[in-house]
Amino acid sequence: MVELAKDFRTLLRVAWLTEMEYRANFLISIVGALAYNASQLLFISVLLHAFGGVAGWTGPQVFVLFGIRMASHSVCAFFFRRMTDLDTVVHTGEFDRYLLRPVSLFLQLLMRRFNLQQFGDVVIAAAVLGFALPRAAIDWTPAKALWLVAAVAAGGMLEAGLQLVRGALSFRWTNTESMTGLIETVFGTFGNFPLQVFGGVGAVFFTLVLPLAFVGWIPAAMLLGRQDSLWFPGWLGWWSPLVGVGCFALAIVFFGRQSRHYASPGS
Template sequence: MAGNTLTVFRVLIRLSLASELQYRGNLLQSLIGGAAAQATQLLLIGVILNSFGAIGGWSASEIMLLVGLRMAGHAVYAFFFRRVIDNDRVVHTGEFDRYLLRPISPFLQLLTRQFNLQQLGDVVIAAAVLGTAVRNASIDWNVGLALFCGASVIGGGLIEASLQTLRAAAAFRLKNTDALTGTIDSLVGTYSNFPLQIFGGAASAFFTFAVPLAFIAWAPAAVLLNRGADLGFPTEIAWATPAYGPILMTFAVAIYHLESRHYSSPGS
């Protein structure tokens, strides 16, 4: 079943990409757009580090590792799952009607409805930042830590994707969730770039156990840098970071399909 799903996903992505490449003039603009969005956040963090030198006791190189993990996780989300933000439009226009008539998961059809080349800009910038960060950070690398780092990037992307998927599921009832989409983007893009202890105990707990932003970058960075004492919870929980993304995404997709039963076609 999983193999068939991956095959369908590859075919749909290839068709969507071929459609986008018909307008080759958009390629460079899209790549620049994606890179610029990431670079803007990077510039802001650079200004803060230049002004204060360290944030929450984390040095500039440590903060950049955290930022690199966050950006890489976002790139995973943007490349594979970004189209979940289209669910409002799909519901409003009745496009979801077509999804229900095809022998393919509606959620998979949503993910592959369009391939925006801007997503490649996210990937390029994230790879450059994380690659530089891991070289500059004081980490005693071994195979286990390298595997943990890679798995955490994927897990972080799945956590962000799960939050947006749950938001997309709400569109079947609420119809308009655009504001919530922006809120999630803002929360992830702001709080996941910093060690959460700087926001205080209550906020740190909220973004760990209620909205699990801690496991996008802060927790895995603390493990890699041997700064588990900063977390405020057992390091063993942070070591399990790669598992949280797949668990939350499985839950979110199940909720999406469950909520899709409340879809009401605009043509009915």
């Protein structure tokens, strides 16, 4: 664990120096992320202004949900963005080098390059939560604050796990890159709202089939005392971070098994 922490610090330093070599590109990427997330905020603001709330959730409550979803996405993007590169790693033959090193294949993929261009996501998530949390009348306790941190981290791990599973399919399939944008679009479009707005079938689908609910809706409902909006017993929501951790662990196992089917392109 100590060696991993040292590797992480080294990678972070190298990433920072690399990004600073192309400062204009670095700044443009941050501005682009800010602009995209600002457009989502504008859409939600217009919707709330027109209807006063969504599925019985007040404006501040919806913004808390959006902030939690964005914070989870920031964890995924900041720490696990390289999951989306697996197609490239496989198809270019870069994976050949991974097989020659006495280091975990997954860790080599994870540390392929540290991503600093997601600061825009981090800034938006922090600003939204900083605005919404004080206005949502939450009965804070130290345990609830720690639970929120765990839920955000687990949400990021869940999204990263889905991207890792998608990428691992490239060991067998020709190309899975189109699924990357699909996952991000679904999370960024549907994940910003209380999922009961899509009806009972939609809420169940986004919980059991595509576990989007664990990234924003369930954590926000538990934090805000809106367990009444969930379709299952509310006390189960407190265990929701385990779903993200479990999905990520299963994704790593799936990645390892699929990697056995790797066939070098010979490049």
